[in-house]
Amino acid sequence: MATFAYVGRTAQGVTRKGEVAAKTKEEAAAQLRQQRIAVSSLQEKKGGGRFGFGGGPNVTDRDVVIFTRQFGTMINAGLPLIQCLEILSTQSENKAFGKIIGEIKLDVEGGSTFADAIRKKPKAFDELYANMIHAGEIGGLLDTVLVRLAVHMEKAMKLKAQIKSAMVYPAAILGVSVIVISVLMVWVIPIFAKMFLEMSGGKAGLPGPTQLVIDASDFMQANILYIAVAGAAGVSGVKKYYATPKGRYNMDKLALKIPVMGDLIRKAAVAKFTRTLGTLITSGVPILEGLSITAKTSGNKVVEEVIVGARSSISEGKTVAEPLSKSDVFPKMVIHMISVGESTGALDAMLSKIADFYDEEVDAAVASLTALLEPMMMVFLGTVIGFIVIAMYLPIFKMASVVG
Numbered sequence: 001m002a003t004f005a006y007v008g009r010t011a012q013g014v015t016r017k018g019e020v021a022a023k024t025k026e027e028a029a030a031q032l033r034q035q036r037i038a039v040s041s042l043q044e045k046k047g048g049g050r051f052g053f054g055g056g057p058n059v060t061d062r063d064v065v066i067f068t069r070q071f072g073t074m075i076n077a078g079l080p081l082i083q084c085l086e087i088l089s090t091q092s093e094n095k096a097f098g099k100i101i102g103e104i105k106l107d108v109e110g111g112s113t114f115a116d117a118i119r120k121k122p123k124a125f126d127e128l129y130a131n132m133i134h135a136g137e138i139g140g141l142l143d144t145v146l147v148r149l150a151v152h153m154e155k156a157m158k159l160k161a162q163i164k165s166a167m168v169y170p171a172a173i174l175g176v177s178v179i180v181i182s183v184l185m186v187w188v189i190p191i192f193a194k195m196f197l198e199m200s201g202g203k204a205g206l207p208g209p210t211q212l213v214i215d216a217s218d219f220m221q222a223n224i225l226y227i228a229v230a231g232a233a234g235v236s237g238v239k240k241y242y243a244t245p246k247g248r249y250n251m252d253k254l255a256l257k258i259p260v261m262g263d264l265i266r267k268a269a270v271a272k273f274t275r276t277l278g279t280l281i282t283s284g285v286p287i288l289e290g291l292s293i294t295a296k297t298s299g300n301k302v303v304e305e306v307i308v309g310a311r312s313s314i315s316e317g318k319t320v321a322e323p324l325s326k327s328d329v330f331p332k333m334v335i336h337m338i339s340v341g342e343s344t345g346a347l348d349a350m351l352s353k354i355a356d357f358y359d360e361e362v363d364a365a366v367a368s369l370t371a372l373l374e375p376m377m378m379v380f381l382g383t384v385i386g387f388i389v390i391a392m393y394l395p396i397f398k399m400a401s402v403v404g
Contacts, residue, residue: 004020072149155355169373272298278350
């Protein structure tokens with residue numbers, strides 16, 4: 001997600017400057033058109049962008065959640081909006097975030113709505129946040145919307161943490177395995193190899209497994225630089241490919257097909273989609289706008305295209321469930337529940353129930369994945385290192401038998 005600085009005029013003829021977060025310049029321009037701003041200048045800011053709800057190098061998700069919780073409590077207690085912003089800007093532990101809140105306060109004092117002031121800070125507050133605040137201001141339910149936002153963000157953070165925990169463990173074990181094996185092959189094996197070759201008079205006298213390990217060690221020593229460069233080039237190539245629309249779609253599609261991990265990604269996508277859309281609809285955001293926002297925040301190109309299809313279906317007078325049923329992402333139970341929610345006029349409540357169910361499913365999937373990967377990684381590491389150790393001991397056993 002990039003950040004674009006813009007200059008434009010509102011429908012009232014007022015010149016406005018600010019920033020907007022979007023994946024492309026065209027998407028940023030479309031967002032500004034939706035806000036009825038005639039753009040005269042739109043430039044991408046280098047080093048911008050966000051991850052999750054909090055953004056920039058100095059603003060975290062936790063900062064935004066704490067601000068939202070405290071702000072909702074103060075508004076509910078009857079404190080004026082500007083006074084709330086003043087208090088929160090001065091007491092924020094994160095000075096960079098406190099400065100952002102202070103700038104929002106100045107914009108509100110200057111006549112901007114709170115939602116418009118929020119939109120000028122895309123590094124800290126995303127489109128979902130701004131649209132929910134806008135709906136809350138229009139409906140006079142700002143305190144309620146802030147509470148919903150805080151709950152939504154806390155659950156989104158928990159979901160993100162679960163996915164990370166599921167991926168960090170195998171990555172850590174694999175990293176340790178690569179380091180240990182590399183150290184053995186580059187520094188330890190050559191010492192044994194020199195000793196064995198001197199004692200046996202050449203490789204011809206060594207057992208097959210020992211020769212295989214020594215040959216692999218020789219290859220790594222001779223080509224360690226090329227291996228490192230090839231690895232770095234491979235990672236860079238994958239990143240560049242993923243940055244293209246086709247590459248991202250293909251890799252996201254592949255991720256959904258990975259055994260066990262793909263099921264976890266699918267369940268997380270369903271939980272995120274239903275939670276986000278349900279929260280937006282409950283807060284008064286129109287369903288078409290809600291689907292547009294949900295698609296952008298899905299995190300998976302395949303899921304994003306399915307949601308975009310659902311938005312097109314709604315705009316043509318059809319249902320949300322119909323295009324979802326044509327995809328392999330959403331289970332039949334989810335599609336049926338969404339269909340029932342649409343027919344009964346309780347789509348937001350049904351989406352929340354689905355999200356709660358799939359939050360629990362993600363918990364169970366993470367536990368299953370960890371339980372499955374732990375013995376697999378240990379067996380892999382033990383087998384490889386065990387083979388190397390046994391291969392190095394075979395010549396010693398052979399010489400001992402000859403001497404005996």
